[in-house]
Structure formats: structure tokens, C-alpha cells
Amino acid sequence: MQRSDSGWLYSQQAAVLLPTAVVVLVLLGWEILVRLAPQLKLYLPLPTDIARAFGQWGDVILNHSLRTLMTTSIGFLLSVVTGVILGFLIGYSRLAYVILYPLLVGFNTIPKVALVPLLALWFGIGTIPAILTAFLLAFFPIAVNVAVGLETVEPEMKDVLKSLGATQWEIFLKVGFPHTLPYLFASLKIAISTAFIGSVISETVASNGGLGFLIVSASSTFDVPLAYAGLVVLAVMGIALYVLAVVAEKAMIPWARS
Numbered sequence: 282m283q284r285s286d287s288g289w290l291y292s293q294q295a296a297v298l299l300p301t302a303v304v305v306l307v308l309l310g311w312e313i314l315v316r317l318a319p320q321l322k323l324y325l326p327l328p329t330d331i332a333r334a335f336g337q338w339g340d341v342i343l344n345h346s347l348r349t350l351m352t353t354s355i356g357f358l359l360s361v362v363t364g365v366i367l368g369f370l371i372g373y374s375r376l377a378y379v380i381l382y383p384l385l386v387g388f389n390t391i392p393k394v395a396l397v398p399l400l401a402l403w404f405g406i407g408t409i410p411a412i413l414t415a416f417l418l419a420f421f422p423i424a425v426n427v428a429v430g431l432e433t434v435e436p437e438m439k440d441v442l443k444s445l446g447a448t449q450w451e452i453f454l455k456v457g458f459p460h461t462l463p464y465l466f467a468s469l470k471i472a473i474s475t476a477f478i479g480s481v482i483s484e485t486v487a488s489n490g491g492l493g494f495l496i497v498s499a500s501s502t503f504d505v506p507l508a509y510a511g512l513v514v515l516a517v518m519g520i521a522l523y524v525l526a527v528v529a530e531k532a533m534i535p536w537a538r539s
Contacts, residue, residue: 368427
């Protein structure tokens with residue numbers, strides 16, 4: 282069934298109002314449940330207690346949030362650059378595909394949490410392990426999607442450009458890269474989430490700051506509302522960066538979306 286642009290369910294208002302209504306209902310049910318069963322407060326704080334934690338620890342939460350946002354953003358940008366370059370090599374060079382792709386797959390299967398202690402040993406406790414963990418988790422889907430996008434370019438189009446004297450790089454810029462953009466943006470929306478996961482994993486193990494560190498510290502002192510406040514901020518930042526990726530996708534490749 283074709284979607285109608287005038288249908289309310291597919292309007293921008295519905296895209297905001299419906300999720301908001303669901304969140305409000307969940308929070309209301311959560312509040313009622315915990316008030317009816319106070320023993321749950323040790324593990325599941327009241328939403329109102331979480332709100333009070335924001336008021337009490339606002340400056341602390343902000344500082345740790347900015348640190349996590351910084352490490353995630355740097356790791357994500359590094360993953361974009363590296364992923365596009367590796368995807369280009371794998372997509373256009375059979376030799377690079379044979380050599381690099383198995384290595385990438387094998388490396389991607391290693392749980393990154395197992396690398397965090399080694400990164401801390403090499404670079405010390407701080408922001409660098411968090412940046413590297415975010416990068417290591419995010420670059421693989423970008424590289425794979427760029428390579429897949431290049432492989433799906435019509436061979437006839439490549440042959441025409443080659444016959445006109447175009448180099449591989451010119452073919453990539455004029456045909457391959459535009460054709461790959463939908464695949465790239467699809468991977469970016471995945472990579473931004475995995476970059477956050479990488480930063481928080483590192484911050485819980487080998488850092489003295491960031492939301493991961495805040496959540497672990499709050500949990501160790503049984504300040505459960507503060508720990509949940511850190512989770513809320515993580516969710517909000519993840520959604521915000523996802524929305525930025527969607528906005529950039531609509532601006533750069535409107536022809537690729539219905």
C-alpha cells in the first residue's frame with residue numbers, strides 16, 4: 282500500500298508526538314509501579330528521583346557528558362575517514378579485497394572490551410583509549426558499506442569512463458562515490474551508535490571521566506538515580522547525533538529517499 286504524504290501517521294507532527302506520548306506513558310507507568318512496590322527503588326529509581334538527580338548533579342553530568350561527546354565525535358570522525366578509504370580500496374582493488382577483507386572480519390570479531398585494558402596499558406587511562414575504542418567499533422560497518430556500494434556500480438558505466446581515459450580515482454569521484462552515498466549514510470547511522478558504545482565501554486574500564494565513568498562511580502555508591510541520569514543523557518546524545526546524520530542524508534542525497 283502506498284503511503285500518502287497527507288496521511289497524519291506519516292506527518293512530521295506524528296513523528297514527534299507519537300514517540301513523545303509513548304515515553305510519557307512509560308514514565309507514568311514506571312512512576313506508579315515503583316510507588317506501589319517501594320522495594321524496587323534500590324534497582325529502579327523513580328523518574329522524579331532521576332529528574333532531581335539532574336538538578337543536584339547538573340554541572341557534574343554536563344562535564345562528563347561533554348567529555349563523552351568529545352571522545353565519541355573524534356573516534357567517529359576517524360572511523361569515517363578510515364572506513365571510506367578502506368572501503369574504496371576493498372571495493373576497487375581485488376588484491377586489497379583478498380588481503381584486507383579477511384583481516385578486517387577477523388579483527389571485528391574480537392570483543393573490543395578485551396582490547397581496552399591493552400589500550401590503557403599502551404596509552405594510559407584517559408581519553409585516548411576511549412577515542413580508539415569508539416573508532417575500532419565504528420569503522421568496520423562504514424568500510425563494508427562503502428565497499429558494497431562500489432561493487433554495485435554498473436560495470437558498463439565504469440567501462441565507458443575507462444574508455445574516456447578516466448582513472449580509478451576519477452571514476453570513484455564521478456560515479457562510485459555518489460552511488461555509494463546511500464550505503465555510506467546507512468552505515469553512519471549504525472556507526473554513531475557503536476561509537477558511543479565504544480566510548481562508554483572504555484570509560485567504564487580505563488578512564489577517569491565521561492558518562493561511563495560517572496555511571497560506574499554512581500553505581501558503586503548506590504546512587505542509582507544519578508546512574509540512570511547518565512543513561513538518559515547517553516540516550517539523548519545518541520538520538521541527537523542520529524538525527525544529525527538523517528538531516529545530512531536528506532540534504533546531500535534527497536534523490537535516494539522516497
